[in-house]
Amino acid sequence: MRRAVPLILSLALVVLGGCALERVHPWERDVLARKSMQLDAYPLDTYLDEHIYSSKETARGGQGVGGGGCGCN
Amino acid sequence: MLRRLFASLFFIAVLLPTFAANAPELIFTTATGESLPLASLRGKVVYLDFWASWCAPCRQSFPWMAQMQERYGERGFVVLAVNVDRERAEAQRFLAASPAKFRIAYDPNGDTARLMNIKGMPSSFLIGRDGAILSSHIGFRDTDRAPREAEIKTLLDR
Amino acid sequence: MQLKKTTSIHQALALASCSLLAGVQPARAEGWETSASILYYSEQDRVQAIEPVVRVKKQLSEDEHVAVQVVADSLTGASPNGAVPTTTPQTFTSPSGEKTYTTPANETPLDPTFRDERFALSVEWARPLGRELRSVLQGHFSGEHDYKSMGLSATLARDFNTRNTTLTGGLSYNSDEVDPVGGVPVGLSDTVFRERISGTEDKQVLEALIGVTQVLSRTTLLQLNYTFGQDSGYLTDPYKLVSVVDTGGNPVSIMHEKRPGEHTRHALYARTLTAFGRDVLHASYRYYWDDWGVNAHTVDLRYRLQFSGGHYLEPQLRYSLQSSAADFYRPYLPQGETVEFVSADYRLATMTTTTLGVKYGIPTRRDGEFALRVGYMVQTGEDNPAGAPGQLASQDLFPDTKAIMVQLNYSLLF
Numbered sequence: 001m002r003r004a005v006p007l008i009l010s011l012a013l014v015v016l017g018g019c020a021l022e023r024v025h026p027w028e029r030d031v032l033a034r035k036s037m038q039l040d041a042y043p044l045d046t047y048l049d050e051h052i053y054s055s056k057e058t059a060r061g062g063q064g065v066g067g068g069g070c071g072c073n
Numbered sequence: 074m075l076r077r078l079f080a081s082l083f084f085i086a087v088l089l090p091t092f093a094a095n096a097p098e099l100i101f102t103t104a105t106g107e108s109l110p111l112a113s114l115r116g117k118v119v120y121l122d123f124w125a126s127w128c129a130p131c132r133q134s135f136p137w138m139a140q141m142q143e144r145y146g147e148r149g150f151v152v153l154a155v156n157v158d159r160e161r162a163e164a165q166r167f168l169a170a171s172p173a174k175f176r177i178a179y180d181p182n183g184d185t186a187r188l189m190n191i192k193g194m195p196s197s198f199l200i201g202r203d204g205a206i207l208s209s210h211i212g213f214r215d216t217d218r219a220p221r222e223a224e225i226k227t228l229l230d231r
Numbered sequence: 232m233q234l235k236k237t238t239s240i241h242q243a244l245a246l247a248s249c250s251l252l253a254g255v256q257p258a259r260a261e262g263w264e265t266s267a268s269i270l271y272y273s274e275q276d277r278v279q280a281i282e283p284v285v286r287v288k289k290q291l292s293e294d295e296h297v298a299v300q301v302v303a304d305s306l307t308g309a310s311p312n313g314a315v316p317t318t319t320p321q322t323f324t325s326p327s328g329e330k331t332y333t334t335p336a337n338e339t340p341l342d343p344t345f346r347d348e349r350f351a352l353s354v355e356w357a358r359p360l361g362r363e364l365r366s367v368l369q370g371h372f373s374g375e376h377d378y379k380s381m382g383l384s385a386t387l388a389r390d391f392n393t394r395n396t397t398l399t400g401g402l403s404y405n406s407d408e409v410d411p412v413g414g415v416p417v418g419l420s421d422t423v424f425r426e427r428i429s430g431t432e433d434k435q436v437l438e439a440l441i442g443v444t445q446v447l448s449r450t451t452l453l454q455l456n457y458t459f460g461q462d463s464g465y466l467t468d469p470y471k472l473v474s475v476v477d478t479g480g481n482p483v484s485i486m487h488e489k490r491p492g493e494h495t496r497h498a499l500y501a502r503t504l505t506a507f508g509r510d511v512l513h514a515s516y517r518y519y520w521d522d523w524g525v526n527a528h529t530v531d532l533r534y535r536l537q538f539s540g541g542h543y544l545e546p547q548l549r550y551s552l553q554s555s556a557a558d559f560y561r562p563y564l565p566q567g568e569t570v571e572f573v574s575a576d577y578r579l580a581t582m583t584t585t586t587l588g589v590k591y592g593i594p595t596r597r598d599g600e601f602a603l604r605v606g607y608m609v610q611t612g613e614d615n616p617a618g619a620p621g622q623l624a625s626q627d628l629f630p631d632t633k634a635i636m637v638q639l640n641y642s643l644l645f
Contacts, residue, residue, distance in 0.1 A: 021445065021447065022447070022448055025393070026186075026191050026192060026393055027186040028183065029127070029194070030125065030126075030127045030158065030159060030449075031450050031506045032446065032450075034506070034511075037506055037511060039444065039452070039454060039502075042640070044268040044284050045268070045590075045638070045640070047300075048270050048638060051282070056584060056608075057527065057578060058523075058527070058557065058578055059498070059519035059527030060460075060498070061498040061500075062458055062498035130293060133293075193393070214260065214293045215260035215292065
């Protein structure tokens with residue numbers, strides 16, 4: 001639990017600080033719109049990798065996506 | 074006294090956006106490099122659209138905009154689709170696959186997009202004959218076709 | 232490969248959240264997308280697996296889709312049973328009690344009686360709840376002759392700062408049933424007596440995820456996630472054994488392993504995607520810790536070399552260091568020592584897993600893609616832990632694993 005506190009704080013900072021970070025405008029998202037810049041453009045690759053590594057190691061988890069991209073619609 | 078001042082300021086701040094604001098003094102660039110001020114389209118109903126080659130919903134909006142231009146062009150309706158790609162070549166590739174049957178302008182630095190405070194891609198604005206912005210939309214979906222056409226007709230009928 | 236049955240949940244969460252991408256929007260309001268992959272996995276002298284996966288997605292509108300994924304998994308070969316190698320051949324009874332197998336002298340005992348076929352089905356529904364709020368609901372089921380799993384998950388994503396920041400939250404629940412061949416053995420009991428607790432046991436897994444994705448610049452993306460997992464119920468591997476040895480390091484008996492009935496785990500994950508021209512660097516780091524005493528650091532680096540014409544080459548390096556073993560991990564148990572829990576499953580030990588891989592992709596017509604992935608994975612650990620008595624001091628107590636992986640992908644839109 002104590003290890004989670006710094007993470008929660010950094011998450012909060014990133015969200016709040018997001019307003020202070022260099023903002024990328026909706027018309028500047030050309031690079032972020034590319035398939036190669038998606039957090040998970042290849043869900044089957046991720047699925048198969050997770051399957052292999054969680055079978056061969058005790059450590060697992062962490063991945064889950066959302067955000068980035070072209071931001072269209 | 075101070076309370077009344079704040080109350081009236083608040084009142085004005087709330088009401089102000091409801092008055093149709095005039096579009097800023099936007100100047101676009103055509104394919105040939107000539108400047109095209111938005112003001113030169115005064116007297117027409119303008120559908121101002123911001124698009125980019127990397128924006129997938131924009132691909133959907135093009136056939137619809139072409140349809141609107143064809144249907145209402147004679148009544149003084151103009152579609153002005155502003156491209157915000159950084160590289161002209163990207164826009165040209167898009168246009169080769171989806172030819173535009175309406176006016177295209179270019180703004181590679183995003184200056185006019187910034188002035189219009191674009192919140193998403195694509196973004197479109199419906200501007201009346203007097204230059205006032207009557208509505209703005211973010212995105213383009215199948216379900217947007219009918220309501221937006223209705224808005225255009227309303228403006229043309231005025 | 233000893234495909235552990237505990238895999239489904241975080242995969243469910245990962246998959247569910249995949250669709251929350253604000254990313255590449257489908258070019259249509261409706262349409263189908265099919266992707267298929269087949270993985271061939273082969274460990275030197277051990278297990279082989281073939282795993283085809285098919286995923287079909289139907290776009291219901293620009294923002295809503297339904298997807299179905301079907302996986303079949305076929306496993307053959309031999310897997311370490313947890314017992315230590317000795318200077319004389321050893322004979323073990325298979326889990327069913329009907330067969331025996333013999334391990335030659337000075338070799339890691341491997342159980343060759345594994346033959347597993349698994350089938351998994353998952354359904355996913357993604358829909359918007361607002362212009363900047365998205366949800367994904369997912370349900371899945373998987374079954375094999377000795378294990379069944381069912382689960383549900385829900386994920387939400389909310390955008391802020393004109394989509395420069397996205398907050399993601401997810402929750403999933405899984406209910407599993409273990410139905411081992413030969414019944415559920417009594418933990419810590421001598422295998423000779425074949426004592427059984429029951430025929431089947433249950434396990435529940437609860438997982439939660441909270442994450443933030445932040446656009447750092449026009450060309451860089453950062454994602455930070457924290458995941459929490461809580462497993463409870465029967466967490467022991469019913470097929471794994473532990474050698475009880477005398478002062479000479481010779482086994483006097485073989486016992487069944489036993490793990491605690493609760494497992495709480497955490498992972499902190501950070502990843503960046505940076506574009507360099509048309510190339511992309513993907514770098515991730517994960518720190519894992521749990522209440523069993525296991526700690527791990529995992530780094531994954533990929534560089535996508537994008538060529539004109541759309542094809543690409545992406546080399547990958549993954550390095551995972553399990554820096555701390557489970558408290559109850561023991562490669563062997565000295566005779567006379569009593570323990571509450573013990574397991575000789577090398578996957579709970581300190582070890583490193585290194586993978587070197589490369590992926591090559593070619594775009595096909597209709598926005599599809601064909602790709603080939605090849606990888607080589609090596610797992611090494613403490614071959615000679617200090618204090619190993621007698622003959623064990625000269626044995627390799629960590630069975631290194633070397634595996635090759637070949638995967639073919641094909642996707643198309645129609």
